[in-house]
Amino acid sequence: MEGDDDDFPPEPSEHSHSQRGSVASSVTRAQDLLVYLASNSAVHLTLEGLSCMSAQELGRNVREALNIPNSAVDVFAFWFCSPLLDLQLKPKHLPYKLCRQWQDLLYRFTEAPPEDISQDEPCLLYKRNVFYPRSKELQIEDEGVLRLLYDEAKMNILEGRYPCDTEHWLTLGALSCAIELGTGLDDQALTVAIREKKLSSFLPAHAALGGGGFLSTLRGRGGRNAEMEQNLIKEYRSVCSSAATGSSLEHIALLHQYLRSCHTLPYYGCAFFMGETDKPAQGLLHRGGRKAVSVGISLEGVYVIDVKEKHVLLGLKFSELSWDHSYPETEGDSHILWLEFDGEEAGMPVNKLLKIYSKQAELMSGLIEFCVELRSVGESAAAGTDERRQGKLRRQSSVVCSRVHSLNTISYVDDGKEIKRLKPKRAASFFTRQAQPPTYSEVQVTESLEQG
Numbered sequence: 001m002e003g004d005d006d007d008f009p010p011e012p013s014e015h016s017h018s019q020r021g022s023v024a025s026s027v028t029r030a031q032d033l034l035v036y037l038a039s040n041s042a043v044h045l046t047l048e049g050l051s052c053m054s055a056q057e058l059g060r061n062v063r064e065a066l067n068i069p070n071s072a073v074d075v076f077a078f079w080f081c082s083p084l085l086d087l088q089l090k091p092k093h094l095p096y097k098l099c100r101q102w103q104d105l106l107y108r109f110t111e112a113p114p115e116d117i118s119q120d121e122p123c124l125l126y127k128r129n130v131f132y133p134r135s136k137e138l139q140i141e142d143e144g145v146l147r148l149l150y151d152e153a154k155m156n157i158l159e160g161r162y163p164c165d166t167e168h169w170l171t172l173g174a175l176s177c178a179i180e181l182g183t184g185l186d187d188q189a190l191t192v193a194i195r196e197k198k199l200s201s202f203l204p205a206h207a208a209l210g211g212g213g214f215l216s217t218l219r220g221r222g223g224r225n226a227e228m229e230q231n232l233i234k235e236y237r238s239v240c241s242s243a244a245t246g247s248s249l250e251h252i253a254l255l256h257q258y259l260r261s262c263h264t265l266p267y268y269g270c271a272f273f274m275g276e277t278d279k280p281a282q283g284l285l286h287r288g289g290r291k292a293v294s295v296g297i298s299l300e301g302v303y304v305i306d307v308k309e310k311h312v313l314l315g316l317k318f319s320e321l322s323w324d325h326s327y328p329e330t331e332g333d334s335h336i337l338w339l340e341f342d343g344e345e346a347g348m349p350v351n352k353l354l355k356i357y358s359k360q361a362e363l364m365s366g367l368i369e370f371c372v373e374l375r376s377v378g379e380s381a382a383a384g385t386d387e388r389r390q391g392k393l394r395r396q397s398s399v400v401c402s403r404v405h406s407l408n409t410i411s412y413v414d415d416g417k418e419i420k421r422l423k424p425k426r427a428a429s430f431f432t433r434q435a436q437p438p439t440y441s442e443v444q445v446t447e448s449l450e451q452g
Helices: 055-066 095-100 102-109 114-119 134-139 143-158 166-181 187-197 214-241 248-263 361-376 383-393
Strands: 030-036 042-048 076-081 086-088 123-128 271-278 290-297 301-306 311-317 322-326 336-345 348-357 410-412
Touching: 030 055, 042 055, 055 076, 076 095, 086 271, 095 102, 102 114, 123 143, 134 248, 143 166, 143 248, 166 187, 166 214, 166 248, 187 214, 271 361, 290 348, 290 361, 311 336, 322 361, 336 361, 348 361
Parallel strands: 030 123
Antiparallel strands: 030 042, 076 086, 076 123, 271 290, 271 348, 290 301, 301 311, 322 336, 336 348, 348 410
16 A cells, blocks of 8 residues: 555554554654565664655665665655555655554554554564566576565465466475575485475465364365475476576576566566455345455456455456545445446356455545556556466466456446446446457546555
8 A cells, every 4th residue: 555644544653652563663863773674584774763754765785785786766765564454655655654544544544453452563574565567577697685585475376365376386386495495406415404384385275174074174184295296396397397496597587487477377466455355245035244354456457366265256356446545424334346247147247346345445536547647648668468478377267367256246238227235337238348458437546645
């Protein structure tokens, strides 16, 4: 998320005087600051004037500490992250001030109970800027910058934030082995190294630990782990056979290969938001309910991911959707992000509306608007390449293939007469713009909030 200082609540007077996360709250002249990285390591800085230091100024200190060239100034950004909320800061934001406003932000953008909010503490992270085009990553030759990008991408793969198919995460796991353990290990040495670090250091947790019930876990985990080890070793051999030996150029090439493989995932580099969608009615009683989803938004589009099943429910480029955000009208109502897209019912083309319930709907809408504006001024160089790559992945069984049948959407024809609820207002019906390239009304750029 990003936003103006004016977009945040006024500095609170009652619940912000304690130390929060990685930002020290003492008012001494020299203050300690921990800036965390995706690798779980941290940069320890002692700075003067921290309370009035902008994120841009702080970035200079972090790049100096990490020996990152100034040419990479746009690659990374500062984020406040906690179990309840992730926010990306703008260069002009004051991290110290925003840290003191953290509880107010949680009340505004989460459904967390007051007792959880009172205990929540953000950490200041230095990680990928959601507005940095992925096409520029592979032009980077600095090993330190590439390693930071690799560490973050690997974390998102292992945590299941980036769903991918079995053969994909096996390749990524083998590349991780080559990057972290070297390319010269024989099978025995590699097996020992993998067991020392554990499979979950190279493969997603849901893959490394396996699924099934308690008894099936007891019976099958050992055999599954052995099979995973052998598959990983086999893929490692394939990766190493095409790599050079023992040079820094080899290491950079492996880092590039890992990132290039991640780029085939359409939601790479997204900012993620938590929400819920309606489940389709099932059974004789037509019971529905809601399912937890993660909504990824980037310069490429919007992706709705099933948190439990680790697969994509819906993926749309900005040219394929219209959107809006609605506030609660009465007590008990939810903030809603509305997504409109083309669909089909019984062979007839219809417009579909998906409701995403989330207190972060305002942030999602603002980020979509900002990304549309950025793309309209020229950040589309990689679009054709991305479409070709995604085409190879979108078979029916792939986790990156949309599963609209798993969503409870509202369908209506182009005259809108079959629906009396809110319809997205930022674009005309898709049926009126099929013959021409998609266009948007001019977006009035405001320093609104975006989030990750």
